[in-house]
Amino acid sequence: MSTKNLKVDILARVEGEGALYVKMKDQKVTELQLRIFEPPRFFEAFLRGRKFNEVPDITARICGICPVAYQMSSCQAIEDAAGVLVEGPLRDLRRLLYCGEWIESHALHIYLLHAPDFLGYDDLVHMAQYYPDVARRGLRLKKIGNDIMKLVGGREIHPINVKVGGFYKAPSKEELAGLEEDLKWGLLAAIETVRWVSSFSFPAFEREYEFVALRGAGEYPLDRGRLVSSSGLDIAVKDYEQYFVEEHVEHSNALHSIMRDRGAYFVGPMARFALNFDLLSPLAQEAARSAGLAGGCKNPYRSIIVRAVELVYAFDEALRLVKSYELPAKPFVGAEPRSSTGYGCTEAPRGILYHRYRFDDHGLVLDAKIVPPTSQNQKSIEEDLRQFIEANVEMDKDKLQWHCEQAIRNYDPCISCGTHYLKLDLEGA
């Protein structure tokens, strides 16, 4: 009988925000913990007592990489509490802004964070020495996403133009038309990106996941929809907490989400793709088919291809929205919640982001609940690692370490910064 401990200190050199701890016995994993040390910041606590119209600017600060997602989910929840649904050109503008964030975030992950793994480089800068054109393409794609956010949102990180009910100022038709040439280039470059990433080699690894995503009415989900799953769940957003619960485990400062009586589930591009393939634009569907994804994708290492397919969709959709845009009569509609509760859920680049707020009769927050995508995926990440390590116990240390890093990065977690270094210690006990 042999016992082995596997300790992976993520971000070893900055004594980082996350680590992986694995205990093994007879080549079986007996304990596995993905530890998140990211210090707690208590957003749900200090939102209490804030006025409804201050909420989107505050929740944006939860994440510098997907602030629009936080603004969109909170606006939707607040408007729900006010009994208002934002439609027409204002909703289109929101979708356009969201496309900007998807483009920026997906291009960042594909080109700067994930692709270097597959090609064996430390980072984009090293990769650029050998693939200068590819690196420049990635940066330009990312920049176009930022340009959309800058124009519609005012700036790339923590946009200032988003308001409950719409926007402070709507851009003119001419301003949006200025994006068109870049979007056309980006659409082609995104298709090229799908081709490029599908040529990488991927570890053979598949699991049966329960995919959870929004399912839009007639369009690929960004800003609204019902919550559906690959095992038949189909609920309204307001029923989220009846089906999903958060657990607080000792080894992590991020709460773990599970489905009641069912356990781990999977959110993000692979889940959206699995549940909404028919709603992708024809060009995005074609790109997916030519990349060999027609039969779906259950290998998380191949999520980089799915992300690239969504990049095609985001450009296609942005182009459609820019072309059809008409200046709204007013940049916002009135929405003031009073003594009510509202629910919101939108698709952040990394998956569903749920918000719930309860307001008093002055429109002040009584309590708030926010469930980010990374905490929903945490259990799936742990289960992937468990299965991968058990199947590859004999793999040499450096290679196993690298694949463990990648297994975490497959999910594009918000601690992806923290998962770039893994130090692997194998200790015989």
Next chain:
Amino acid sequence: MAAAQKPKLAVWKFASCDGCQLSLLDCEDELLAVAGAIEIANFPEASRAVSKGPYDVSLVEGSITTPHDEERIHAIRRNSKVLVTIGACATAGGIQALRNFKDVAEFTSIVYAKPEYIETLNKSTPIKDHVFVDFELRGCPVNKYQVVEVLSAFLHGRKPNIPNYGVCMECKRKGIACVMVASGVPCMGPVTLAGCGALCPSYARGCFGCFGPKDTPNTAALSTAWGGLGVSEAELVRAYRTFNAYAEPFRKESEAHEH
């Protein structure tokens, strides 16, 4: 070897949203050129390559909120020739400094089912409360062009050209009509440091203080003017208590209206 003589840059993260270090990667047009001129020696968000210190310039994002981070910042200071803090978290404690006005144990119990698992300090504090800081670059988030300016200034041994005047100056230069005077919209521009390019007023919105207090801000006069626009005392407290709540002028002004 020429490559070995490139100045070394390190980027460090404490409690924050990652947005300020993302600004560096948002310099899409400049990134490869900057990477050619310096060695990115420690920047986990961008690279898995790491080289040892000492570092010529360390950029520090985030605030100090845990006992462990309180220790870690000292090690980083010892290993850095120049230490520059970036963003509202690192320079003022960030939005998480809202705990400083409350009981952190209560906050923990609101968010976490098992507060005993959480290790956190009572206060979120800026880096300068713990170690000597060579330069503070403000903003929530920082302006990426200001980051490039500060980096290039320190690498050339000159003073960074970063203004210390208020947002009003930027409005005047851009020819934006004063939102407070012309439209009666409460605006924090008169007491807030410039750097965003008067972003909110150019979107028909009042400034909400992302860059924190400017030099010698007259917050009392601004509060009186806001009162004239019908803003209540409670609203004033909240206006000063956002991303730079613990910066002294904003903290004191908010406390003056808390009854």
